[in-house]
Amino acid sequence: MNSSRQAQLLQYGRELIESELSEAQKLLHRLDHNFIQACELILATKGKVVVSGVGKSGHIGKKIAASLASTGTPSFFMHLSEALHGDLGMVNSTDTIILISYSGRANEFNFILPILKDLNVPIIAITGGKTSPLAKAANTVLDVSIEKEACPMGLAPTSSSTNTLLIGDALAIAVMRARGFNEEDFARSHPAGSLGAKLLNRVKDVMRTGERIPKIAESATVFDAMLELSRTGLGLIAVCDANNHIKGVFTDGDLRRLLLNNGTLHDPINQVMTSPGYRLPENKKAIEALKVFNDYNITAAPVVDQNDCLVGAINIHDLHQAGIS
Template sequence: MTRELIMEAGQRTVRMETEAVAALEHRINGEFQRACEMILQCPGRAIVTGMGKSGHIGRKIAATLASTGTPSFFVHPGEASHGDLGMITRDDLVIAISNSGSSAEVLTLLPLLKRLGIPMVSMTGKADSPLAQAAEANLDISVQTEACPLNLAPTSSTTVTLVMGDALAVALLEARGFTAEDFAFSHPGGALGRRLLLKVEDVMHAGEELPQVHPETLLSKALLEMTTKGFGMTTIVDQKGELLGVFTDGDLRRVIDHKIELDKATMEQVMSHRPKTVSADTLAAEALRIMEDYKITALVVEDEAHFPVGVLHMHDILRAGVI
């Protein structure tokens, strides 16, 4: 093939699949609404099944449903006939996928599902197929032709099936009032989960790690506290432990510029008043935003009584993967 023919084949495939997906919008109809209502009313899980390429797409649909508030998993129809049907309970609902609507492995399950009284939503390319006729709701995933030039390999049909599955998942997500925080709980290991779940208290330094000096402490001794704790700053507290201010590496540079004697100046004379603080239950992502906005690298963590309970460094947040 020439370069031009290769490019044409790729572009034609994209064009055909785009047109097939565009046709789906008019199929979001009463059947789609019925399918959503059935799944919303289901007290159990949405069990997705399908054979061959439909099965591959079904696995992704099940994963998308599960991560967006609809408990779901995939069951291979062949394995279901050899024991895995025991994974499906009377409280569940089945989403059966078959472009032809006549996949033997899927049809074999129909009498068993009916006997158990398990409702079924089908996704087929033929509304008059056995599978579509057996379902309480059928989602039309038909295509005029596959992108494959032989009209054999599932291409446009699998793309359309995937998009219909996404439409179902998103509609259910919105109907359930699923939030970003709910999504984060399903993805605690991902970057989004860390941004929405990780709090300051999870990564801050507390107890003996918290640098503290009193206002009458000499600057030279305060520098030892800063060096020992390694945060490039120290808090200044009164005798009761209430926060009065902070002293940072930036403050030290200003002290040197003003030629202040390190062995004579006290923290009361050189500290910064009204430092930026956060509470322990603040999201780490919000703490990072504050640091970036004010161009600082550490924050004092204080309780409701304005007593310092910890210190948070930007490196702690970055190490935790909150970016």
């Protein structure tokens, strides 16, 4: 590809972005009492917020519904055409509906608007047609009108769809902030993501259990501890009494220091262990456990239940592998 063609492509891209930014800037100054009313309608909704549109408006609508749902507002997308063939049965008077259409004159509105009025469903219109049938039927209108599309032919939805996306994001985030929706709330909607791993997982969710728990009896020797350290590879073992209560801990570092100081493998473990040693509660958040490791400069710890009985073990690698860092 020659350099003039490359320069031309860059120019096309810049012109489009400049055009869309210009139209979006006008949208900023158009937020008024209608936006406030739309937010209040959503906040007062006892059921779900239903987002509906067709074509490019439908694609944007799906994103708006997803943003609302993930930020604390129960929401789903309903295709405008499918609404006329049974899906409208998903909507009732406890819901609020957001209808998206730049012209506000889609043929489907001739059928759906009277039904929504009969159901007494509040309607939020996102449209550029301020005098359209959609705008006239709505409880509040969010004006996303533009002077021109960024498409040079003025045909492909570009600036208009960007404005629609922006107003949808503004609604979702304004309502989210009004609800006091926080990081932990967000994590519950995204349990498989890194944020969910950090904020939702507790020590018991990622710890080692069963045969993977490194432990020995308090009557054992250093030799027994060495074998258990080798078997489990955690770098730490818990020294427990007959009731499974931790009396102390012993690490591979302790073993090296003992041998360097002329200790022997026959020494009783209860004489060389660290007592009582640090232990983690099983219900402690995993992200807090990581902070403990960093603050105390340790890499592993036994885990206890509410009765202070050994139930697991965990090291810093277990936390990292669970996406907690």
